[in-house]
């Protein structure tokens with residue numbers, strides 16, 4: 001029996017074969033188990049002799065099985081190593097490295113600049129209530145200026161925000177009318193517009209708000225002047241022109257001087273020497289009041305700008321749609337990796 005088992009172990013070619021040999025000789029139904037089971041019928045003298053013999057044979061077979069198992073496993077590993085060798089001298093495949101989007105870079109740059117002037121960065125929901133998007137900003141239902149910002153309504157009272165100004169109203173509301181607010185809020189906004197080179201139904205805005213005791217128009221001018229010079233260059237000058245927004249009074253539009261200009265907007269620039277950058281003004285007393293600030297004690301300024309427009313002017317991008325169509329060739333121009 002022993003010799004027979006050992007031959008079979010020797011002949012096993014795979015781990016599977018080997019397992020079968022193990023089961024057939026050492027398993028519960030195997031001959032050795034059977035011998036041990038039948039020992040009860042033997043005499044007291046015979047029992048230990050046979051028991052010892054059976055255990056010895058079992059041990060030898062088990063040992064041989066283990067040895068063979070190891071040998072087969074080593075052989076399998078060697079085979080695998082041979083077929084799966086890697087030529088480490090082959091050149092690697094290049095990995096495409098991503099980068100941040102031009103628009104994100106512009107927003108971050110503008111954020112950093114205003115953080116440097118003591119503004120905090122706030123965010124608000126893109127799906128906004130009619131109250132915060134319009135009403136709290138002095139645009140009651142039926143106000144004709146609502147048409148300036150043709151909107152995507154979701155329900156009668158919910159819409160995709162048309163500007164980031166609702167974040168002003170939310171922040172002032174949170175501050176409960178008794179402490180200064182100095183914040184900017186970047187984010188996506190939506191308007192019903194037909195997309196072309198200068199219009200998009202979705203774009204970004206950065207809005208700024210500063211409310212405190214004694215905030216004056218000159219503070220607005222100072223902050224915007226600082227921004228223009230830091231962002232576009234020391235040689236730039238700004239000018240404020242009267243304008244209209246329902247939430248500011250007086251309202252202004254700001255131009256920057258543009259002796260150096262690239263891209264499409266330049267024809268205006270060449271004729272006048274100025275190009276429009278943003279809108280702003282002194283926060284309307286009703287807006288302060290609705291947010292819980294006493295307009296006899298507090299005053300403030302606000303402004304809003306479009307990072308796409310600013311990026312277009314700074315880098316000479318001639319079509320706003322480039323920002324969203326994600327043509328990798330466009331994006332990579334701003335990322336020399």
Ligand code: PHE
Nearest residue numbers: 163165245279280302303304
């Ligand atoms: N929210 C205005 C717009 O979208 C911009 C603006 C912001 C104007 C703050 C004045 C003050 O056109």
